[in-house]
Amino acid sequence: MADYRELWSKLGIDLEKHDKLCAVLPELYGGTYLTQKNRPEGMNYFNFVVAEVHGLRIKELDEHKKSGGKVVGTFCVFVPDEVIFAAGAIGVGLCAGSQFWVEDGEKVLPRNMCPLIKAFMGAKVGGTCPYFQSCDMVIGETTCDGKKKAWEVLDDYVPVYVMELPQMKREKNYAQWIEEIKEFISKMEELTGNKVTVDTLREGIRIANLKRKALKRLYDLRKYKPSPISGLDVLLISQIAFYDDPKRFVEKLNELCDELDERVKNGVDEGKKRLMITGTPMALPNWKLHSIIEGLNAQVVVEETCTGTRYFENEVDEKGETIDDLIKNIADRYMKINCACFTPNTGRIDDIIKYTDEYNVDGVIDFNLSFCHTYAVEHKAVEESLKEKNIPVMQIETDYSTEDSGQIKTRVEAFLEML
């Protein structure tokens, strides 16, 4: 890796602490990813991205900023990338998937909160994430109590702008969301000094859709028996999708999919059990559950999560004459996301049932980050609907620590034997 210390230093990184993080990641990645057998060649690009995780992309952000561009951080699939692209900014979905950041997060947040929130807060408070340090602004949303209130604390460290996501999906809620997107456009125009026009917004939509199409293509390939790619690799790709350069990402992902097309033709089914993960997001580098499952010779073939289908399903309609038309199209697409933050959220159950068929799933693991109330309460409905279809389901609630890994392994093992 090139020496980026000068750049990190300029960004206000706590170099000493950051070194500790940099020391952990390669080992974790090596043990989890590079030990996989028969990986597609196309994964080399993503290996490279991980190797350069705090390097090359940070340099790109720096160059963008040097030429007057802005960088905004996001933490949720509801913040419309289309608008960020249209305003000429770079959006980075901030990673918050490591136990490393939790301790610093707990300095300013309660302990019994979801690890994702504590981790992103800790990354900023401790100054150990160069992405976060590159952000001119963070775009928050009101998807859960934890994040909604954490923005207030985070705002002491970096400017935070919060979009109010409606809590229901009635007709008036669509109108409210349209208004929020309009205000977000104004905010981004103010931040970047660039006017969002019909043309730039349409181009923003096009780029975001290309990403969705490529991810959808990848996921469709997993429907084959056997899936031509591990769940671990797909999870990594999904995680990288949040912060990589979108055009390069799409190109590289499509190259990988070309290779997978070939693999599918020669696939020999080894009878691995096919699992769906549903529930809460897995931010980089949270590979804990996938690693356990695939270490047990089963395969994760679909994630109904924010780092899975909820991120790419449904494209934004690119047709429309006016900016209002396009904004409406954006609002429509985002309101189709079946997040547990809505009440009711029966569409998510429909999605899960649909995916069990489409992906030929043997069993479902309902994954819940500790203290995430919305998904935890929905578990009952998820379980009931899957039981009706005779599909085994197990709930796993965990955080980023490895303390319970042994216990989870035992439980997953027992679950797999039952399938």
Next chain:
Amino acid sequence: MADYRELWSKLGIDLEKHDKLCAVLPELYGGTYLTQKNRPEGMNYFNFVVAEVHGLRIKELDEHKKSGGKVVGTFCVFVPDEVIFAAGAIGVGLCAGSQFWVEDGEKVLPRNMCPLIKAFMGAKVGGTCPYFQSCDMVIGETTCDGKKKAWEVLDDYVPVYVMELPQMKREKNYAQWIEEIKEFISKMEELTGNKVTVDTLREGIRIANLKRKALKRLYDLRKYKPSPISGLDVLLISQIAFYDDPKRFVEKLNELCDELDERVKNGVDEGKKRLMITGTPMALPNWKLHSIIEGLNAQVVVEETCTGTRYFENEVDEKGETIDDLIKNIADRYMKINCACFTPNTGRIDDIIKYTDEYNVDGVIDFNLSFCHTYAVEHKAVEESLKEKNIPVMQIETDYSTEDSGQIKTRVEAFLEML
């Protein structure tokens, strides 16, 4: 107590389980309340209400229903009583303050949720609350993730109607809340068959305001040194305010205040430390923290909670020619409530600081029901603002179990010594 078993049975109460609840309450009440020395005579009415907690009032609800009236249950100070009154319904703020109900709640909800939500769910699931059993409908709201999602589960047991409370207090949020109140009026009209008119709504406002005035009068009396009434007694009165007949309640409370006016004249200051409780609500019969504090010879003189100032502060303007005028007045008053469900919520900090002066407070206990994220995150801001004013503050996070009572007592004792 008269024999209400026939009535309870008709309501579908699990009599055997309910007997266990009835067996616990008198002892708890006796030990906590009746051992207090020199209580005002006027507390006799409230003793009587507790003695008849599942009796007389339930009979009143039954008679109301027999004559075609409706009963609606609520769990939050944001559901406007004015509308319920105007529609000729009886509103009961459902109690959810006992560990007794938690076990049944955990059958359908995650364990790591706030005890209030688990308790109300358990009361319904177990069929042990005659108020709940009397409800034709429950009115929920989107004030926190836990409740928002719990309504979906509760709806399997009793019809639930959910009001969407905005998450911010921008101008458009006021308009959204006005719309929600209008829809709530339609819902109540549909349920009761009674049209809400300017006159009935104004009368509803008047009744709700009378309650607020009486509670405000009670709280104002606590500002004297010494307060003429214990925190425990005021807490009980506040809890009873949620479900007692409003006119009788106001009359009896004002009688008590007349007596307290006399007491104030002869008050001799014993130098008891004066505490404010801020934070999450204490539903009947959650007297745990007050009981510990006042057992240590300190006095709770104000609660900045939903079972305290947030319930009665600010009246609804009774002036207005049209129903829209009155609805706007209602919306304005409710949007003044500084609940942690809003972001930002700096008004709450202002309230807390104001009360420390008005009530001559020596120290503040920030009380947090376990797993209530919104108030837990606000603790940092509460603490910082109080420290700036040199007012000692301590956070206590607890649930309804008595397991930690000893530990809390030790901590409160140490805190009091420090004041």
